[in-house]
Amino acid sequence: MAETALQLGIVGGYMIVALVVGVVAYRLTDRTAEDYYLASRTLGTVVLLFTTFATLLSAFTFFGGPNLAYAAGPEWILVMGLMDGLIFAVLWYVLGYKQWLVGKRHGYVTLGEMLGDRFGSTSLRVVVAAVSLVWLFPYVMLQQKGAGQAIVGLTGGAVPFWVGAGGITLFMVLYVALSGMRGVAWTDTLQGLFMLSLVWVAVAWVLSAVGGAGAATAALAVEEPTFLGLGGGLYTPQYILSTAVSIAFGVTMFPQINQRFFAAGSKKVLQRTFALWPVLVLLLFVPAFMLGAWAAGLGVAVPEGGNVIPAILAEYTPTWFTALVIAGAMAAMMSSSDSMLLSGSSYLTRDLYRPLTGQDDARDEKTDRREALVARVGVVVFAALSFVASLYTPGTLVQIGDTAFSGFAQLTVPVALALYWRGTTQSGMFAGVLGSQLFYGLHVFPVVSTLAGAFGVDTGLPATYLGWTPGIVGILVGLLLTVGVSLVTTAAPEERVARFTDTEGLQAD
Amino acid sequence: MSTARIVGWTVVALVLLALAVPWFLWGDAGTALGLPVWLWWHIGWMALASVVFAVFARTDWGLGIEEVRPRG
Numbered sequence A: 001m002a003e004t005a006l007q008l009g010i011v012g013g014y015m016i017v018a019l020v021v022g023v024v025a026y027r028l029t030d031r032t033a034e035d036y037y038l039a040s041r042t043l044g045t046v047v048l049l050f051t052t053f054a055t056l057l058s059a060f061t062f063f064g065g066p067n068l069a070y071a072a073g074p075e076w077i078l079v080m081g082l083m084d085g086l087i088f089a090v091l092w093y094v095l096g097y098k099q100w101l102v103g104k105r106h107g108y109v110t111l112g113e114m115l116g117d118r119f120g121s122t123s124l125r126v127v128v129a130a131v132s133l134v135w136l137f138p139y140v141m142l143q144q145k146g147a148g149q150a151i152v153g154l155t156g157g158a159v160p161f162w163v164g165a166g167g168i169t170l171f172m173v174l175y176v177a178l179s180g181m182r183g184v185a186w187t188d189t190l191q192g193l194f195m196l197s198l199v200w201v202a203v204a205w206v207l208s209a210v211g212g213a214g215a216a217t218a219a220l221a222v223e224e225p226t227f228l229g230l231g232g233g234l235y236t237p238q239y240i241l242s243t244a245v246s247i248a249f250g251v252t253m254f255p256q257i258n259q260r261f262f263a264a265g266s267k268k269v270l271q272r273t274f275a276l277w278p279v280l281v282l283l284l285f286v287p288a289f290m291l292g293a294w295a296a297g298l299g300v301a302v303p304e305g306g307n308v309i310p311a312i313l314a315e316y317t318p319t320w321f322t323a324l325v326i327a328g329a330m331a332a333m334m335s336s337s338d339s340m341l342l343s344g345s346s347y348l349t350r351d352l353y354r355p356l357t358g359q360d361d362a363r364d365e366k367t368d369r370r371e372a373l374v375a376r377v378g379v380v381v382f383a384a385l386s387f388v389a390s391l392y393t394p395g396t397l398v399q400i401g402d403t404a405f406s407g408f409a410q411l412t413v414p415v416a417l418a419l420y421w422r423g424t425t426q427s428g429m430f431a432g433v434l435g436s437q438l439f440y441g442l443h444v445f446p447v448v449s450t451l452a453g454a455f456g457v458d459t460g461l462p463a464t465y466l467g468w469t470p471g472i473v474g475i476l477v478g479l480l481l482t483v484g485v486s487l488v489t490t491a492a493p494e495e496r497v498a499r500f501t502d503t504e505g506l507q508a509d
Numbered sequence B: 001m002s003t004a005r006i007v008g009w010t011v012v013a014l015v016l017l018a019l020a021v022p023w024f025l026w027g028d029a030g031t032a033l034g035l036p037v038w039l040w041w042h043i044g045w046m047a048l049a050s051v052v053f054a055v056f057a058r059t060d061w062g063l064g065i066e067e068v069r070p071r072g
Helices: A002-028 A033-041 A045-060 A064-072 A076-106 A111-118 A122-154 A161-210 A212-223 A237-253 A255-262 A267-297 A308-316 A319-356 A365-392 A395-402 A404-420 A426-444 A447-454 A470-488 B002-018 B037-059
Strands: none
Touching (some): A002 A161, A064 A076, A064 A267, A064 A308, A076 A255, A076 B037, A111 A255, A111 A404, A122 A319, A161 A308, A161 A319, A161 A365, A237 A470, A255 A319, A267 A308, A308 A319, A404 A426
């Protein structure tokens, strides 16, 4: 009971700190949409680095990843390194820096807005936003569900699920609506530093209790002899590459990450963040995932449906420390969700609500203020809908949430082509975006097998292609469609090719 | 000049990506100083990547982006 009170106290303490940060940020916020969503493009290195980092990680760092290392060996460290440390860093430059320049020049706030303007097509803007929201919504829902379940677990059921999930939703809405990007970025920074310190203290604590890394690894070699060898079991080359590529591509197109490309304060900030990225990934994932792997060697038992990190900490560290780590993981979930809420609301209001209600992108102050109000309403609507969904959690939504990364990854290639290849046409974009979504969607949802079954035929689409996931094949489909259709069509008269390639306009400072 | 640099840096990036997983240690279960050898490779490789990225940011940042020349 004392433990529960302590854990709730720590979670509550975090919420109060976040709220205070939100209030301070609120006092510094102009009432404009650009400030609300992008902190007026002023984020500095540390804040940009950590807000992207914290947003990226969610609970996977503490729960999902170490569980995988516990069950299948620590090679996920390599997947993370390749994915987050390298591929994402390259995309950070290739897509992020270019988007930052273009966004600064033309005042874009969302991806859909940028593409819609370049291709002179409101429909494209709506399609890109709609596709993004389709994948984002269930992902937010899963975070709310996760947070609700964590509270149930924490209190042994004393606090029911709907109170936990609802309370966290309410809290997030409050401070996201209040503070916007500035507050979210600041709390993420605290959060990221907190997580990083915590994981190193945890490793030091466990290793000093078991006699050092050498002893822990030796125990692992005895208990699970196959874990130390590179590859084997779950880890095939195709699995490692498919996972790393599809998640890295997907991350880049997640609204909350993509929008951060627009929010950097200066070229310097983007450069520093880019160079620090691999080291930061290294510092977080090696200790977190090795803890999971070592737990397998140390004979730590994980309860059914439980997580390995709390289990190993419970064995080797005091109760209050375990509580602190669990609170940290929950806070990690919240820091991802608040960013998703904010970005989701910007897609909803700017790319769907505005075009569909026939409003243009007028940029006078009055419109801007009304826009910021609509944005806050958007946050409330988005969060309320996903909260209601989390109460019922239909199976299909869970499926969408789990496959969201690859769903977003389908957008990356058409966007990259649009940014760099002058020959990309409006029709090419529609074909690439919709075609790859269709291809991938047909693999995620059992449409083909259901239809075939209705005609008495037992067939379906393959689960993999020579070991490669449909997510990866879909990316290739998107590439072929965008290039192919662009080559056989000509640019529509309303397209503005110079938007992304005008050398005069694209100067950094 | 700029094309040569783009090709050069692309090759560097591809090498960094290609050897992020030490394929030549596939199946190797050797350990050193308490960690698998392949994990030491990973640690060194990521540190190297940070240094390479920093050098790129210092010398050729903007390559292929800020000097885009309109074609056709």
